[in-house]
Structure formats: C-alpha cells, structure tokens
Amino acid sequence: MTATASRGTQRRAPSADTPARAGRTGKPRVEPIFYAFLFPAIALFSLAITLPALIGMFYSVTDYVGFGEYDFIGFGNYAALFTDPRILSSYGFTMGFSLVTVIAVNAIALALAIGLNSKIKFKTALRGIFFIPMVISGIVIAYVFNYLFSNTLPTLTGTGSILVDPNLAWLSIVIVTAWQSIPSAIIIYLAGLLAIPEEVYEAGSLDGATGWRQFTSITLPLVAGYVVINTVLGFKGFLNAYEIIIGLTNGGPGTATFSVAMTIFTGFTSGDYAYQMANAVIFFIVTVVVSILQLQLIRRRGVSL
Amino acid sequence: MSVAIDPATVSAVTPERARRQKDPKESYRPNWTTTILLILASLTVLIPLYFAIAMSLKTAAEAASGTGLSWPWPMQFGNFAEAWTLTDFPRAFIISLLISVVSVAGAIVLSSLASYAIARNWDHRGFRYSYFYLLAAMFIPFPVIALPQIKLTAAVNLDNPLGVALLHIMFQLSFSVLLYSAFLRSIPHELEESARIDGATTWQVFWKLIFPLLAPMNATVGIFAFLASWNDFMMPSLITADSRLQTLPVVQNIFQQQFNTEYNVAFASYLMAMAPTILVYIFAQRWVLSGVTRGAIK
Numbered sequence: 001m002t003a004t005a006s007r008g009t010q011r012r013a014p015s016a017d018t019p020a021r022a023g024r025t026g027k028p029r030v031e032p033i034f035y036a037f038l039f040p041a042i043a044l045f046s047l048a049i050t051l052p053a054l055i056g057m058f059y060s061v062t063d064y065v066g067f068g069e070y071d072f073i074g075f076g077n078y079a080a081l082f083t084d085p086r087i088l089s090s091y092g093f094t095m096g097f098s099l100v101t102v103i104a105v106n107a108i109a110l111a112l113a114i115g116l117n118s119k120i121k122f123k124t125a126l127r128g129i130f131f132i133p134m135v136i137s138g139i140v141i142a143y144v145f146n147y148l149f150s151n152t153l154p155t156l157t158g159t160g161s162i163l164v165d166p167n168l169a170w171l172s173i174v175i176v177t178a179w180q181s182i183p184s185a186i187i188i189y190l191a192g193l194l195a196i197p198e199e200v201y202e203a204g205s206l207d208g209a210t211g212w213r214q215f216t217s218i219t220l221p222l223v224a225g226y227v228v229i230n231t232v233l234g235f236k237g238f239l240n241a242y243e244i245i246i247g248l249t250n251g252g253p254g255t256a257t258f259s260v261a262m263t264i265f266t267g268f269t270s271g272d273y274a275y276q277m278a279n280a281v282i283f284f285i286v287t288v289v290v291s292i293l294q295l296q297l298i299r300r301r302g303v304s305l
Numbered sequence: 306m307s308v309a310i311d312p313a314t315v316s317a318v319t320p321e322r323a324r325r326q327k328d329p330k331e332s333y334r335p336n337w338t339t340t341i342l343l344i345l346a347s348l349t350v351l352i353p354l355y356f357a358i359a360m361s362l363k364t365a366a367e368a369a370s371g372t373g374l375s376w377p378w379p380m381q382f383g384n385f386a387e388a389w390t391l392t393d394f395p396r397a398f399i400i401s402l403l404i405s406v407v408s409v410a411g412a413i414v415l416s417s418l419a420s421y422a423i424a425r426n427w428d429h430r431g432f433r434y435s436y437f438y439l440l441a442a443m444f445i446p447f448p449v450i451a452l453p454q455i456k457l458t459a460a461v462n463l464d465n466p467l468g469v470a471l472l473h474i475m476f477q478l479s480f481s482v483l484l485y486s487a488f489l490r491s492i493p494h495e496l497e498e499s500a501r502i503d504g505a506t507t508w509q510v511f512w513k514l515i516f517p518l519l520a521p522m523n524a525t526v527g528i529f530a531f532l533a534s535w536n537d538f539m540m541p542s543l544i545t546a547d548s549r550l551q552t553l554p555v556v557q558n559i560f561q562q563q564f565n566t567e568y569n570v571a572f573a574s575y576l577m578a579m580a581p582t583i584l585v586y587i588f589a590q591r592w593v594l595s596g597v598t599r600g601a602i603k
Contacts, residue, residue: 030426030429030432031507033506033507033508034422034425034426034432034507035422037418037419037421037422037511038418038419038422038423038432038435040415040418040419041415041416041418041419041439041478041482042419042435042438042439044415044471044474044475045438045439045442045475045478048454048471048472048475049442049445049450049475049476051453051457052450052453052454052457053445053449053450053453055453055456055457056449056450056452056453059453112343112346115339115342115343115346116343118336118339119334119335119336119339120335120336120339120340120343121335121337121340122340122344124590126340126343126344126347127594128587128590129347129350129351130346130347130350131586131590131594132350132354132583132586133350134532134597135532135536135582135583135585135586135593136536136579136582136583137535137536137537137538137553137554137578137579137582138536138538138554139538139554139555139557139558140554140557140575140578140579141353141579143557143560143561143571143575144353144356144357144572144575145353147356147360147373147568147572148353148356148373151372151373152356152372152373152374155371155372156372179349179350179353184597184601187594187597187598187601188601190598190601191598191601236444236446239446240446240447240448242448242538242539243538243539243554246538260448261446261448261539264448264449264451264452265448265451265452265543267452268452268455273452276452277452277453280448280449280450280451280452281449283448283449284444284445284446284449287444287446287449288444291444
C-alpha cells in the first residue's frame with residue numbers, strides 16, 4: 001500500500017497541478033459516468049479540430065486542387081513555399097505587423113492600466129470607456145476606421161490616405177488592431193497590478209523610489225509575468241489577422257498587407273488547395289515555435305529584470 | 306448550500322476587495338494629471354464612436370463631403386430604417402443571436418462536464434491526457450484547419466449557422482476547460498462526499514452541487530464565448546454557404562459592394578451592428594468586467 005502510494009506520488013510529481021487527490025486514493029476505479037461526461041467534448045473536438053488537421057496534413061503532400069483526383073508529390077508543396085515571393089511577403093508582413101502591434105499594445109495597455117489603477121477621478125467611467133472596444137466586432141470597427149483613414153484624416157491634414165500608400169497601409173492595421181486589443185491587455189495588467197501589495201510601494205518610497213524609478217524597479221519586475229501572458233496571447237492572435245485587414249485594405253495596395261491567413265483562404269478559390277494546406281502546416285509550426293520562443297526568452301529576461 | 310461555499314468564491318476576489326475597502330480610509334487625493342491624461346486618451350475610443358453616430362444621422366450628400374466629424378442638423382433618423390431593410394436586420398440579428406446562444410450554452414455545458422470528469426479522475430492517465438489533448442488546441446488557430454473544415458462542414462450539411470456555432474464551441478473549448486479546471490481545484494471535496502453520503506449520484510452531484518458552485522466561472526466562460534461568437538466574422542463568412550443565413554457582422558459587407566456612396570446608411574447599419582453589445586455592456590458593466598477579470602487572473 002505504501003509502496004503504491006509513493007510510486008503514485010512520484011509519477012504525479014512533475015505535473016504541478018494535481019487536483020482532487022484527497023479522498024480518492026482508495027478508489028482506483030473510474031465511475032463509468034465520468035466517461036460519459038468527458039466523451040462529448042473529446043468526440044466533437046476530435047471530429048471538428050483533430051480530423052480536419054489530419055486531413056489537411058494529408059493533402060499537403062498531394063497535388064489536390066480541391067476536387068477530383070490527386071497524386072502524392074512528397075514535400076514538393078513545402079519546397080515550393082520557400083521560394084514563392086507571395087508566400088514570403090505574406091509571412092514578412094504578418095510577422096512584422098504582429099511584432100509592432102504586440103509592442104504597441106503592451107506599452108499602451110500597461111501605461112493605461114497603471115493610470116486606471118492609480119488614484120484618479122471618474123475611475124469607473126474611465127474604465128468603462130476604455131473597455132468598450134472589446135465588445136465591438138472587428139470588421140465593423142474596421143469599416144468605421146476605413147472612412148476615418150480615407151476621408152477624414154486626408155481632409156484634416158491635406159495628405160493622401162494611408163490606406164492606399166504601400167509603405168503606410170500596414171500602420172492603419174496596427175492602429176485598429178491595437179485599438180481593439182488594448183482592453184483585454186489592460187484587464188490582464190490590472191489583475192497583475194492589483195496583486196502587488198501596497199506595502200511594496202510603501203517600502204520602496206521609503207527608499208526613495210518614486211515616479212519612473214518606482215515603475216522600473218517595482219512595478220515592471222512584478223508584472224513581468226503578465227507581460228509574458230499578454231505577449232504570447234497577443235502575438236498568437238495577431239498572427240491570424242484577417243477581418244480588420246479585410247475591412248481596411250483588403251490586402252492592398254497590391255499585396256502589401258496580405259496576411260498569412262488571407263493567403264491560406266485563397267486556397268479555396270485559386271485551385272492550389274494542397275499548396276495552401278502545406279502553407280497552413282508551416283503556419284501552425286511557426287505559431288507554436290513563436291509562442292515557445294517568447295515564453296523562454298521573456299522568462300529568462302524576466303528573472304534578471 | 307451555496308452559502309457554505311462562499312469562502313472559496315470570495316477568496317478569488319479578496320485582493321480586489323481588500324484594496325477597495327482600504328481606499329476610503331486613506332486620504333483620497335485624486336491625481337489630476339493622470340486623470341486628465343486618461344480623459345485625453347479615452348478620446349481615442351470616444352471619437353470613432355461619436356464619428357459613427359454623427360455619420361449615421363447625415364444626409365448622403367453631407368456624409369460624402371468634409372471630415373464627417375461635424376454634427377448634422379436636422380438629424381436623419383430615416384437612415385436607420387433604410388439600413389434596417391437593406392441588411393434585413395431582424396434576420397441577421399436573430400441568426401447572430403442563435404449562434405451566440407448555442408455557442409455559450411455548448412461551451413458551458415461541454416467544458417464544465419469534461420473539466421469535472423478530468424478534475425475528479427486526474428489520477429487516471431486517460432483523463433490526464435484528455436486534458437492536454439483539449440488544451441493543445443490553443444495552438445491551432447482557425448486559419449490552419451479552415452480549408453478542411455469548410456469541406457467537412459459542407460459534406461455533413463453543417464455549412465450553416467449550426468455548424469458555425471459548433472465550431473465556435475470547439476475553438477472555445479481549450480480556454481474554457483482551462484478556466485473550469487483551475488476553479489474546480491478550489492472546490493473542497495468534503496462537500497461532494499457529504500452529498501454522496503446523502504445518496505446523490507454523480508449526475509446529481511454535478512448538476513445540483515458542482516454546477517451551481519461553478520456559477521462565477523460559467524459567467525466568465527459565457528462572456529468570453531459570447532463575445533467571440535457574436536463578433537466573429539471569419540468563421541461565418543467562410544463556413545455558411547447561404548448568404549441569407551449570414552450573421553450581423555458579415556452582412557455589413559454589402560456596403561462595401563453596391564452602396565458605397567451611401568455612407569450615411571452604411572454607418573447607420575454599423576451602429577446597429579455595434580449597439581447590442583455596447584448597450585448590454587453599459588448596463589452590465591460591473592458584472593461583465595468582474596467576469597473577464599476572473600478569466601485574466603486564472
């Protein structure tokens with residue numbers, strides 16, 4: 001009995017989260033109804049997510065055009081991807097856009113969260129206003145900003161619309177994406193700021209840490225973990241940029257703002273279904289690698305901050 | 306019964322509450338510099354909204370000229386009626402609502418049941434692996450599997466709002482299971498044991514005891530599922546084959562095609578598309594924010 005228990009403990013030890021152990025050790029058998037509880041989620045999930053993923057991987061090594069017969073062509077699609085300027089530019093745009101947006105969102109959201117967490121007037125009203133973008137549909141707000149960028153700003157400043165400028169169009173997408181994403185980042189930062197005990201600031205102010213010093217020496221290190229969360233969640237979301245681009249530039253001018261997601265979706269109409277499935281597989285790998293890299297890089301930096 | 310549980314629920318919000326109770330005791334000198342800076346920053350949110358309202362009340366000629374920022378007089382409320390019929394607002398609204406309601410209900414029921422089974426059988430490999438299996442989907446965004454999904458949904462006659470709702474539930478599953486599992490760990494076991502001694506079956510324990518205790522997480526999962534579903538453009542526009550069954554965000558694209566000179570009507574329509582969630586948010590602000598904050602803390 002003791003041996004079994006200790007072996008069990010060892011086995012579980014690596015996973016930090018071991019819920020519901022107490023009172024269960026004497027009952028090794030699973031009550032059948034628990035399988036019934038779990039089954040619907042697993043079954044539907046497998047059919048709706050895992051199966052399409054496997055089908056996609058399968059077609060990515062064929063020359064399937066979306067209908068009819070097909071042959072296996074090995075990794076031909078993958079090899080072609082790396083020399084296709086359209087694909088490379090979509091990755092270049094998507095990564096660059098995501099990087100700029102994630103930095104902008106984090107910097108602005110942290111500043112706003114600190115402001116909203118300090119002793120201000122109209123706290124509830126201000127918080128309420130800043131969170132509004134979170135409940136609005138991305139495509140609709142992109143349509144609204146489309147007019148602001150193409151008519152209002154040019155009329156006010158006497159310059160051309162940035163939406164048709166190949167060098168600046170991406171900036172409009174950064175602005176609207178940030179506009180919509182900042183609220184959820186603020187919420188995460190507010191949670192982080194509330195977790196910092198008041199005593200830390202009091203102790204810090206005795207040592208003369210106020211203002212900027214207080215921010216860099218106390219606040220920033222203590223919310224570092226939340227910066228990681230916001231960066232990973234944000235970057236992952238921004239990589240899938242789609243509807244805000246549709247509403248603003250539709251990928252233009254030319255293909256200057258054509259994202260990876262938009263490129264993959266062309267696989268349905270352009271006849272290169274298998275080719276875009278290979279693109280999707282690469283895109284999945286990129287998403288995972290980027291997330292893992294961020295977690296590791298930022299964790300390491302977070303310690304030394 | 307629910308009173309007995311309160312400590313567990315309350316502990317999650319204690320820091321917030323403690324801070325709030327502390328505030329009145331301290332000398333509350335508002336920081337006016339910060340306040341003014343924040344008011345200025347809030348204009349970035351308010352101006353686009355003001356702009357949308359102003360545009361929606363103009364005549365077509367007014368909307369097509371100038372900056373669009375001037376307030377129109379007299380106001381053209383007829384734009385809303387025109388947008389209402391052009392987009393067939395009631396139909397799009399009902400379809401959006403149906404998809405969102407099914408998504409919210411599905412996400413709550415499926416993931417709470419699964420999370421409960423996983424949390425109570427963590428010692429069993431199958432349940433533990435199921436947890437990581439469901440969580441792995443956090444790294445599978447829709448574009449990655451969109452092409453096969455579009456084909457599959459069409460093949461099984463789910464290229465309609467029901468299919469969209471099903472996919473919304475599936476893409477919400479990872480996050481929901483994560484939230485529920487974290488919360489289930491904080492529920493003490495003794496409660497269940499005592500219910501079992503009273504003769505309750507596992508089914509009854511879940512629905513009569515656990516599910517009510519999960520209420521705060523149900524709210525959080527529900528809010529996230531609702532916002533993701535109601536505002537989604539990508540999935541309905543790609544999955545739903547019949548354009549008459551499109552959702553509120555998707556039908557807005559008619560203004561990008563044929564009516565692109567009638568900005569006033571377009572903006573009246575955008576405003577009607579934005580209004581439901583903004584209104585709900587304004588009236589339920591405290592509740593919504595506490596819900597999403599709970600999601601952030603976990």
